[in-house]
Structures are given as C-alpha cells and as structure tokens.
Amino acid sequence: MTDEELLSAALDAGAKDWEKVQEICSDRNRAVALARMLERNADEKVEAAASWAHALAELHPGLTVNLPPVRHS
Numbered sequence: 001m002t003d004e005e006l007l008s009a010a011l012d013a014g015a016k017d018w019e020k021v022q023e024i025c026s027d028r029n030r031a032v033a034l035a036r037m038l039e040r041n042a043d044e045k046v047e048a049a050a051s052w053a054h055a056l057a058e059l060h061p062g063l064t065v066n067l068p069p070v071r072h073s
Contacts, residue, residue: 006030007037010052011045022055028063031056035065042067 001024009017025031035056042049053065
C-alpha cells in the first residue's frame with residue numbers, strides 16, 4: 001500500500017480497511033509517514049484524522065500528530 005493509499009484508507013468514512021491500516025502502522029516508519037500526511041491533509045476529514053492520531057499515539061508512545069483545531073459550527 002502506497003502512502004497515498006494508506007492516507008485514503010485512514011480517512012475513509014467507511015473505514016473498511018482500518019485493520020490493514022493499523023497493521024501497516026505497526027511499523028513506526030509507516031506510522032510516522034501517516035502522521036505527517038494527516039497533518040497536511042486532515043482539513044476535510046478532521047474527525048477521522050483525530051481518531052488515527054490517537055491510535056498512532058497508542059501504537060507508538062511519543063509519536064505526536066499536530067492536527068489543526070477542530071472547528072465546530
């Protein structure tokens with residue numbers, strides 16, 4: 001799975017591939033890559049990005065994802 005496919009699967013509202021994303025992200029380097037992509041691409045799907053940011057932090061203590069603040073309407 002390419003980085004772009006990994007990002008797409010993580011941000012997919014259906015999350016049918018969430019187990020695959022979690023398996024891939026067990027590798028810290030891939031988790032860091034996803035974290036950085038979430039930082040750059042989370043604007044349109046902030047809730048999904050926030051969920052993955054939390055999951056990545058649990059998988060890899062010390063890994064932080066700096067997402068933009070959630071705007072509530």
